[in-house]
Amino acid sequence: MPIGDAPDFLRKLDELVYVRKRVKSGATLYHTGSKFHALYAVKSGFIKTENLHDDGRVQVTGFYMPGDVFGFDGIATDEHICTSIALEDTEICVIPLDKVERFNHGIDEIQHHFYKLMSREIVRDHTVMMLIGSMNSEERLAAFILALSQRFLLRGYSPYYLTLRMKREEIGSYLGMKVETVSRIFTKFQDLALLEVQQKNIHILDMHGLKKMLGQHPSN
Amino acid sequence: MPIGDAPDFLRKLDELVYVRKRVKSGATLYHTGSKFHALYAVKSGFIKTENLHDDGRVQVTGFYMPGDVFGFDGIATDEHICTSIALEDTEICVIPLDKVERFNHGIDEIQHHFYKLMSREIVRDHTVMMLIGSMNSEERLAAFILALSQRFLLRGYSPYYLTLRMKREEIGSYLGMKVETVSRIFTKFQDLALLEVQQKNIHILDMHGLKKMLGQHPSN
């Protein structure tokens, strides 16, 4: 998951951003095939991106929260591959890429920052490939919750109280498992006194225990 | 999988590349924790990258053939997250990132090219997430072979005769399945007269039939 020096970044961003946008909950910002115009930074709210396979299948490829930048998938072919959808009312900063590319008159710090952002996205994707490819469902969900907790922490929120903005099905899609399985594992984690789950509110009771859920698995 | 205008790109590359390197089959170019110095373009040969999980688990995250650029995972934290290993004797061009970043005196075409390369890597990773997350094993392997065939085509080789440089286990790791499963499916595809498999040599007999293997699946 994309992370990091959000406040810093948002400050610098002002120099690049002239347009802000509001996206209503459930609305689409761009979709597969849209011409690529710009990158987007989440100012407030929550965004998911998903890939549509030729047949009806959908795979959630990312969740983005304030400070995160997304839309990098559009650069390759100048057309977006993913669809991005707001999971709640969301404010977006529009960052035209050519403006970024032309920015380094003197300072190329910003340039480098964008390379870093893309690199992070790549690293995050590799992590997810690893999750889905070589962990069982419990480990995946544990890893997901821990990563989310970490992101909350980096943004200055409590890492123990998470409010999920996505529904179970979207978590499942992201992690390569079915809704029912997600639900069962939440219940199990609750039974193990690792979590307290109240709808979309997660209270992490035993962070250490949750971490131990990872790497328990005999496989691979 | 990374692709595209390889010859063009390799030509332009000469302006950026001062160092070439040879990596022996089985040797490591960089590994998890190595300081990030540069990106690498494959000149000849074959490279895999893999992620090591804390416990012993390994996940192959990419295969790179001539014309492909890899190493982007190191930009985010200035340390490589993956390990890159040559699957045969390989020639590599070393591309220092700061040279790329400082290159746009006049032309920022090269800049943009690197953004494109990273974007492609992201798109490819999303494709793999989709493969692993929402397809069954047969579909995954079919998709893998088709993608490989496509890459061969783009490099001017026959898309019908593939020489796999990686072993079954590495294919399995990349696709999130076990060696035995890979093997069984190769056999099945052969029985269905889609392929002729002779060790690492794959002859695609029925490209259309192979494509039909995708999207047959009732799930998700």
Place this chain on the structure above:
DNA sequence: CGGCATCTTGAGTTGGGTCAATGGTCGTGG
């Protein structure tokens, strides 16, 4: 308060993992 979407739980099935044995292929050294 009713209707709809989401979430949970149960019961039964199955795709792909596990374990184990065999068969090929290649490289090395006598």
Place this chain on the structure above:
DNA sequence: CCACGACCATTGACCCAACTCAAGATGCCG
């Protein structure tokens, strides 16, 4: 040139984690 050993690939038999299908429960919004 052949034989040996190591590694890799294939195949079979069995099993289990996660999927499917189905029914309720819960919560949310008009």
